[in-house]
Amino acid sequence: MRIHAFHRLLQYRQSIATKPFKARGAKVNRCTYCQVAKQYCICEHQPSIESKFAALIILSENEVCKPSNTGRLILDVITDGHAFQWNRTEPQSELIDLINHAEYQPIIVFPEEYVDDKQRLVSSSKTSAFNNKKPLFIFLDGSWREARKMFRKSDYLSDLPVLSIKPDALSNYIMRKSDNDAHLATVEVASLVFGQYGEPGTEKLLSSWFEVFKETYMMSKTRYSSDPTRPVLTSFLNRDKSLD
Template structure:
């Protein structure tokens, strides 16, 4: 998706920090690349990312971190008028139960709202969590302008802490990065290990990303990365 969007660009894409030589995969400065530490996904659910056009090329995007930590994941660029045919086929696959992740305050039909602890997919279907990956303004537009999502249940989360996302500033301090939202969702649906792996992988990404920013004081000992390595080693030894 990244390569396709880059090929379609009519002018060079210059994100903040464009002078940094980045790893193509993790989008972190090459000397701090984290690819060798990417976790092996363990999950009995699937994830679908709908990614806004503005988000696809941003190196600070955290949605792709979710796909690093789950066994089955999909990502599609969001189009208002012409949704991807493969996307629609996935949503219509009877083996999945799609659940849209979005704040309840913006859901007009409250009957769509579900509680994670009480929700059981019918017929043993696999949960397919749908995350709208974009700025808060973009995500609201995606939710309103995607009629193919209208019939699916919606899960809303209420974070207890403010976002620890530092790479970009949101207009609202309590808005979370997409990876932070997913970590909370996974925990609420009983996937504690995947939630913890994603939360720590997000911390590794944030820590490593910030190392190339000279205006921030960074810890070159990389404690978040070391904690993550310890988590994975402990899990593999069990």
């Protein structure tokens, strides 16, 4: 498996923690990397794909240690991936350097209704305006309340273009529910972005990996009836990899 930026961020947070992370499911003996119960570890099946995109996940403090987090699944698939914990006033210098790197065109993915300056909005048809730079899609990963705070209170993001996604389907995320059922999990948003920007193979692979994660994650829940034959994982392993 490939150890990526989210894994390193989680390991750092765990190394400086003064007390163990305690939340629902904390008693499950989890894999360090895929965060599902060790007996169901999916690390050996981690996919990857050659993509023309890069991904940056900026996570709220609470989100980094949640085993149900889905933002890290994006970095399982996208090899040019980055992850940082959000800080309003003292962002990491590495994060600022990445956003300003000449190779990339950073683009925040966020709903249009929260963008006051509509001139910041871009669409998937405007890639020619980026002067052949590699799109660096920025996903704000946290609860909906946390994501809005990150979007509004991060001066270093305030001038970046914004891509707004209008999904045709409601969220299929079953591990955690938003107050608004129309809100998507971070990985679902990323899948739509990659598809709309012309990489249906990346969209399909990421969506399929999310389904594998959901199936496996729910197997550790005693109140959830799961299929021990793991049909979703079986289907994923039998996929036509030439389509990835």
